Amino acid sequence: MTAFSRPPELAHHPFAITLPIQWGDQDAFGHVNNAIYFRWFESARVAYLDQPELCGLLERHGLGPILASIKCDYKKQLTYPDTIQISASVTKLGRASVEMAHLLYSQKLGAVAAIGESTIVVFDYASQRPKAMPPDVRAAVEKIEGKPLGQASPA
Amino acid sequence: MTAFSRPPELAHHPFAITLPIQWGDQDAFGHVNNAIYFRWFESARVAYLDQPELCGLLERHGLGPILASIKCDYKKQLTYPDTIQISASVTKLGRASVEMAHLLYSQKLGAVAAIGESTIVVFDYASQRPKAMPPDVRAAVEKIEGKPLGQASPA
Amino acid sequence: MTAFSRPPELAHHPFAITLPIQWGDQDAFGHVNNAIYFRWFESARVAYLDQPELCGLLERHGLGPILASIKCDYKKQLTYPDTIQISASVTKLGRASVEMAHLLYSQKLGAVAAIGESTIVVFDYASQRPKAMPPDVRAAVEKIEGKPLGQASPA
Amino acid sequence: MTAFSRPPELAHHPFAITLPIQWGDQDAFGHVNNAIYFRWFESARVAYLDQPELCGLLERHGLGPILASIKCDYKKQLTYPDTIQISASVTKLGRASVEMAHLLYSQKLGAVAAIGESTIVVFDYASQRPKAMPPDVRAAVEKIEGKPLGQASPA
Numbered sequence: 001m002t003a004f005s006r007p008p009e010l011a012h013h014p015f016a017i018t019l020p021i022q023w024g025d026q027d028a029f030g031h032v033n034n035a036i037y038f039r040w041f042e043s044a045r046v047a048y049l050d051q052p053e054l055c056g057l058l059e060r061h062g063l064g065p066i067l068a069s070i071k072c073d074y075k076k077q078l079t080y081p082d083t084i085q086i087s088a089s090v091t092k093l094g095r096a097s098v099e100m101a102h103l104l105y106s107q108k109l110g111a112v113a114a115i116g117e118s119t120i121v122v123f124d125y126a127s128q129r130p131k132a133m134p135p136d137v138r139a140a141v142e143k144i145e146g147k148p149l150g151q152a153s154p155a
Numbered sequence: 156m157t158a159f160s161r162p163p164e165l166a167h168h169p170f171a172i173t174l175p176i177q178w179g180d181q182d183a184f185g186h187v188n189n190a191i192y193f194r195w196f197e198s199a200r201v202a203y204l205d206q207p208e209l210c211g212l213l214e215r216h217g218l219g220p221i222l223a224s225i226k227c228d229y230k231k232q233l234t235y236p237d238t239i240q241i242s243a244s245v246t247k248l249g250r251a252s253v254e255m256a257h258l259l260y261s262q263k264l265g266a267v268a269a270i271g272e273s274t275i276v277v278f279d280y281a282s283q284r285p286k287a288m289p290p291d292v293r294a295a296v297e298k299i300e301g302k303p304l305g306q307a308s309p310a
Numbered sequence: 311m312t313a314f315s316r317p318p319e320l321a322h323h324p325f326a327i328t329l330p331i332q333w334g335d336q337d338a339f340g341h342v343n344n345a346i347y348f349r350w351f352e353s354a355r356v357a358y359l360d361q362p363e364l365c366g367l368l369e370r371h372g373l374g375p376i377l378a379s380i381k382c383d384y385k386k387q388l389t390y391p392d393t394i395q396i397s398a399s400v401t402k403l404g405r406a407s408v409e410m411a412h413l414l415y416s417q418k419l420g421a422v423a424a425i426g427e428s429t430i431v432v433f434d435y436a437s438q439r440p441k442a443m444p445p446d447v448r449a450a451v452e453k454i455e456g457k458p459l460g461q462a463s464p465a
Numbered sequence: 466m467t468a469f470s471r472p473p474e475l476a477h478h479p480f481a482i483t484l485p486i487q488w489g490d491q492d493a494f495g496h497v498n499n500a501i502y503f504r505w506f507e508s509a510r511v512a513y514l515d516q517p518e519l520c521g522l523l524e525r526h527g528l529g530p531i532l533a534s535i536k537c538d539y540k541k542q543l544t545y546p547d548t549i550q551i552s553a554s555v556t557k558l559g560r561a562s563v564e565m566a567h568l569l570y571s572q573k574l575g576a577v578a579a580i581g582e583s584t585i586v587v588f589d590y591a592s593q594r595p596k597a598m599p600p601d602v603r604a605a606v607e608k609i610e611g612k613p614l615g616q617a618s619p620a
Contacts (some may be wrong), residue, residue, distance in 0.1 A: 067344050224538040225537060
């Protein structure tokens with residue numbers, strides 16, 4: 001369960017978590033089941049949004065994320081035992097939505113084993129509707145990513 | 156996904172649900188993973204408590220179940236495809252706890268494949284503490300089971 | 311757990327399975343967790359390939375499917391209890407790959423709650439490599455779908 | 466995901482693994498779902514049997530473990546985020562079976578949150594039947610546990 005140092009393949013994604021593969025993550029084909037990758041992407045997404053510079057802001061604005069779509073490209077089969085790093089990186093900030101990318105790196109294979117792409121809608125709990133992202137949230141995400149992420153399109 | 160008629164092995168348990176085995180319930184040993192049985196027991200437990208004669212009463216009393224312990228005895232290996240019946244039966248009513256038994260019957264094997272036993276504590280949401288079961292809840296459970304389930308011990 | 315009749319929204323997908331939502335499919339947001347949809351798509355995919363007119367052929371050729379990518383668009387939140395239909399339909403036959411679409415219909419909502427899209431590679435177990443789909447497999451899939459699915463591109 | 470030092474509560478169990486709680490391990494009650502504990506016990510069990518002094522022996526003898534029964538006592542509710550240690554300890558060696566105990570320690574709670582007990586049958590792959598444990602396997606387990614574990618009863 002030891003964390004391992006960030007592989008160069010993930011260098012452009014500032015945020016990543018480390019997880020062990022559990023034996024029970026494998027299915028009858030003897031490799032990690034395809035649905036498990038989405039559990040891992042979720043863990044990375046949740047941890048990203050839990051970062052101190054972002055978490056408090058979202059709470060103060062009464063905003064929460066809703067997953068609108070997610071995709072996984074499977075590049076390599078994974079097996080127990082292994083330790084993986086899963087990155088989460090916001091690649092685009094829309095008006096009320098966020099594009100997030102994931103890279104899943106296997107320490108055993110020494111390679112990226114899967115790539116994820118998702119769209120998250122910023123949801124206002126009070127009105128129960130999607131909501132334009134406040135400027136301070138945009139700024140916090142751009143600071144985490146270390147680069148500007150595009151202008152919000154006019155409504 | 157068709158329900159099948161109640162097997163005689165489950166005749167003494169008045170309540171059961173029917174579920175299909177999903178391919179992904181299997182692990183790298185090529186049979187249903189041991190943890191999945193607890194998902195199924197949970198489904199039977201929830202459905203038991205959702206029965207109309209019980210659900211409304213628990214809600215009115217502000218009571219909810221908390222699982223204190225659960226056990227599974229594995230009798231036969233299960234594989235996809237199969238359809239199973241999982242019973243839930245209260246075997247004992249304590250003061251603030253319930254003993255529940257489960258039988259898991261495989262249509263493909265024509266046999267009981269697993270036996271479950273659990274202890275559920277009756278929890279009062281308002282006080283956040285276990286609570287003695289009200290007489291009408293006791294009566295409702297005994298009616299479902301079709302038999303008396305023992306006197307509550309004095310406090 | 312009763313099957314329900316095919317909704318018109320799924321009429322153009324000849325194949326679908328019916329599954330109950332289990333209470334434990336829900337996460338801390340109180341709705342079905344995003345990863346569960348991929349378990350359901352998998353169940354539909356496996357059942358599709360298990361159809362008698364296809365299953366024997368694949369086995370005879372020593373071919374198996376490998377999931378190359380999968381995507382889910384979430385349209386509606388799902389909650390327990392509900393019964394869902396999940397379709398699987400081959401929308402395109404490539405040389406050694408298959409595009410499969412899924413519609414997930416909620417009986418409780420009376421609406422399509424999610425849409426899936428996946429790419430499956432036809433894999434030859436003997437050579438451990440992708441393999442061009444044999445003509446009889448192509449014909450069997452087209453017969454299931456009730457329509458031609460495009461010419462294989464030249465190698 | 467950092468490992469933390471062994472808590473005194475687990476001192477009498479020489480073997481333990483460390484795992485993070487994932488957000489998605491939680492259910493609609495907002496705490497870790499009861500079935501997840503069995504996934505974690507499994508991870509500890511598999512890692513125990515994978516220890517170098519045991520793994521090779523079992524393989525050489527053509528022996529594998531089959532889970533005959535398992536129980537969990539839930540002591541405390543667990544929530545994300547947290548890091549847990551799950552021990553695995555053989556408490557009794559029968560003729561062809563093993564009693565294994567688990568303690569599940571929460572770093573956030575600073576307490577044992579669950580206790581597991583299981584019975585594992587030693588299974589001979591060649592004959593597809595339970596088999597008496599060879600003396601070298603018994604010795605290896607006793608060495609891991611650092612104490613004698615009882616005489617095998619005569620057949």
